[in-house]
Amino acid sequence: MRLEEYELREWVRRVTHGEASRRDFIRTMLGFWLSGPLIAEMLRTQTSAMAQGRRAVQPTFTPTRRGGGGKLRLLYWNAPTILNAHFAGGARDVAASRVVYEPLFSIDPEGEFIPILAEEIPSVENGGRSRDGTWTIWRLKQGVVWHDGKPFTADDVIFTWEYAIDPATAATSRGQYENIRRIEKLDEHTIKVVFTDPTPRWYLSGGQILPRHLFAEYKGENARNAPYNLKPVGTGPYKIVDFKPGDVALYEINPHYHMPNRPFFDTVELKGGGDATSAARAVIQTGEFDFAWNTQIDKDVMERLEQQGRKGMFRFTTGAWVEHIDLNRTDPWTEVDGERSSVKVPHPFFTDPLVRQAFALAVDRRTIAEQLYGAAGQPTSNYLNAPRQFASPNTRWEFDLEKAAQLLEEAGWRRGSDGIRHKDGRRMQVVFQTAANPVRQKTQAIVKKALERIGIEVELKVVPSNVFFASDPGNPDTNSHFYADMQMFANSLGFDPQGPMRQFVSWESAQKANHWAGRNFIRWANAEYDRLWKQAETELDPVRRAALFIRMNDLLIEDVVVIPVVWRQEVSAVSHTLRGLALSPWGSILDDLAYWYREA
Amino acid sequence: MPFLISSPFVGEGEGKGEKREKVYQYLLRRLLIAVPTVLGISVVLFSILALAPGDPFEELALNPDIPTEVRLHLRQQFGLDDPLPLRYLRWLTAMLRGEWGYSFASRVNVNTLIWQRLPTTLFVLGTAYGLALCIALPVGVISAVKQYSLFDHVATAFAFVGHSLPTFFTGLLFILLFSLHLGWLPFIYSTTLEAQGLAWITEHLRQGAMPIAVVGLFESASLTRFVRAAMLDVIHQDFVTTARAKGLPEWRTILGHVLRNALLPVVTVMALQVPGIFTGAVITEQIFRVPGIGSLLISAIQSSDTPVVMAITFVYAVLVVAFNVVADLVYGLLDPRITYA
Secondary structure, eight states: OOOOHHHHHHHHHHHHTTSSOHHHHHHHHHHTTOOHHHHHHHHHTTOSOSOOSOOSSOOSOOOSSSOOOOEEEEEESSOOOOSOGGGOSSHHHHHHHHTTOOOSEEEOTTSOEEESSBSSOOOTTTTOBOTTSSEEEEEBOTTOBOTTSOBOOHHHHHHHHHHHHOGGGOOTTGGGGTTEEEEEEEETTEEEEEESSOOSOTTOOOSOOOOHHHHGGGSGGGGGGOGGGTSOOOSSSEEEEEEETTTEEEEEEOTTOSSTTOOOOSEEEEEEOSOHHHHHHHHHTSOSOSEEEOOOOOHHHHHHHHHHOOSEEEEEEEEEEEEEEEEOSBOTTOOBTTBSSOTTSBOTTTTSHHHHHHHHHTOOHHHIIIIIIGGGEEEOSOSOOOSGGGOOSSOOOOOOHHHHHHHHHHTTOEEOTTSOEEETTEEOEEEEEEESOHHHHHHHHHHHHHHHHTTOEEEEEEEOHHHHTOOOTTOTTSTTTOOSSEEEEEEEOOSOSHHHHGGGSGGGBOOGGGTTOOSBSSOOOOHHHHHHHHHHHHOOOHHHHHHHHHHHHHHHHHTTSEEEEEEEEEEEEEETTEEOOOOOTTSOTTTTGGGOEEOO | OOOOOOOOBOOTTOOHHHHHHHHHHHHHHHHHHHHHHHHHHHHHHHHHHHHSOOOTTHHHHHOTTSOHHHHHHHHHHTTTTSOHHHHHHHHHHHHHTTOOOBOTTTOSBHHHHHHHHHHHHHHHHHHHHHHHHHHHHHHHHHHHHTTTSHHHHHHHHHHHHHHHSOHHHHHHHHIIIIIIISOOSOSSOOSOOOOOHHHHHHHHHHHHHHHHHHHHHHHHHHHHHHHHHHHHHHHTSHHHHHHHHTTOOHHHIIIIIIIHHHHHHHHHHHHHHHHHHHHOOHHHHHHHTOOSHHHHHHHHHHTTOHHHHHHHHHHHHHHHHHHHHHHHHHHHHHOTTBOOO
């Protein structure tokens, strides 16, 4: 069943005017794999009755007073090393800072926006968003104070932006402020974010807000000397007591927190170090800790722990992590002008669509997902899997070695006396590289076995992950050089696919000229894809924009640019006594820490 | 055993003042040799770390929302793109000023990080070495005195088993037994204990018990063998027979004459192990999440935080060189026959 756009619009109009059943509409849309929030968004563009900033998952518990909950013990085996999210080396640092600092809003697992330091979520109806996507006005919450008693105002928000975009500060959060031309102060508690180009991402306003009165003298070159990088002063539910980088952060309740009767716990301890397996044990078996983050461990161990442990369980967060195999479109074995994998030399056989399809058919995604990932991953045919409105319903995957062999025959690759396929005197042999990680090495082995069965010689290469993902222009083993035929890794695609999907536009090809800083490692070029991506950048209609991304994803799959393997989930270990956790994949996992509580 | 300077025997007729003067001369000479040694070590360490591939921005690379320019800019800011000699000189001048480097991950000076970790490492490893000594000395002495007795056989067996079991194995075994099965001891070391007074001490001992036992037992195994061997060397010498013939009680012969002489090599070995107390036990600290210098080192290596790795390995090198000198000096104090030529 296909639905034309004008039919859809008419239906939306009838629903919002009460002429058609709202329930039927939602059911049909869910049938189209559209997510609840998107449907709500579709209806919202017509009505203004939609309640704003409501938590989609309403906690059943409404505390009557602040504190009294004792100690909350969190375990991050990958230990935080700094408490300033703008210098974060990874999600662990963002989370540990998030306990103290707050952003303007957060996004819950359903994709709903929840105001935090904002009074309300801007919309066209409440005058917070321009119809042409050129500006957003944020009304800030009044009466919020920093942990040192100073009031929180518009100046802090503006300062944070200035701080992060200053190149001398060397903030890792700079990307979050792309496309912001300026931030104007309308009054003490109102700001206007003006964008350089009209954007559907009206909410872009960066991350955790820093206090201007403390950080003003630590902007730019001097940023590294700020004592507040380790002793933060925020507006969050908990205040820092002590922080030892790489070991432990101790927080205590903020008695002046701006939400009534929150938070629940008196102190929070965030301990780091060790390994994922024993972290899971500490929550599920011994109960020494209440929550452990990123406990992605061997599937068998995970199942055994779940059976034995009585103190907790694993919780899965469905984000947009996808483990995928890239097929190089350029020749990694010929050097031109001092670089291999040059855009000037096409790959000897990955330029043939039949060959690429054969490779895609030889990846046994079900076995990989079931044997290696268990509950923490599922086979997928899409590169873009989440949020749900962007997941394409049009793609399929299959594992069929016979069909793969047949395609290779058709393409003219015949088996030689050594069992390996040849064409025009060229052997079909590939080097398949990935970052060191036990699960990836097993995946490599499964793929290699299947490829060998259809007459392809495979050499596996494993690169330490701090090298594979390095940005060192001098190192040939990074994933951006891609000096191999195939490579596998995982990206987190985030809440909005605009940035991540940039990895396939033609002008981002990683090469010597740009010091391999381009994001398109495959060096694929497709005019239609480029056009769609640019269009999505300024498309303000959420439905049409989702359609653009679905088309982009379909192009990637039809043309076998990438072979998506497993849609991964983030795994946390959670004590049975903890309640109120939403565990959103779209921001920091501790975004709703103020709502967490314990029930004995 | 690392390089001991040869200690030739010299006649006993020399005066005390003359000897002291010689000690000072010897010390001065050793210290002067130590400077180029330490410099050489620092060049080697720095080059290896600088030439090692990888950079500290792995996780940033996983997020396609972070532009590559951010990472390239950070590389530049941290001076990762500068030529090696320039980077070494920069490090050396900073070190001479007492700045140990600047951690990429925490954006603070490395000495801050090391001072935070030192007390824990000193407590856990100091106690562990103390425990090792308490076990090794009596067991080694008894084993030697009652050579080939049942006690000696059992002690030898334990020493060999203890020495061949790696600490990561015994560590996990301990966790499995004491934390998971019996539930007696916590297996996550906490530096933020809230208890006061006596409760604080017991809590510390409870959480320290397993890491201390793992390291202590492992060290005691080799030390026991060492004490035993040293005792056996001495026990058959003529002056021991003479002491016995004079009618000295057996315990006085053993403690006063045999042990005192046997301790000489043992002290040297112990002195050379002291640098290890400062720099931590990498594996044990990792298993029990003891926030010591060893775990700082391993996490710095994993995240390519080279200034931290450099500082710790360099401090270790300096300590090894320093304690070699100390060991040689102590040797002379214990044995009057040794002089410093």
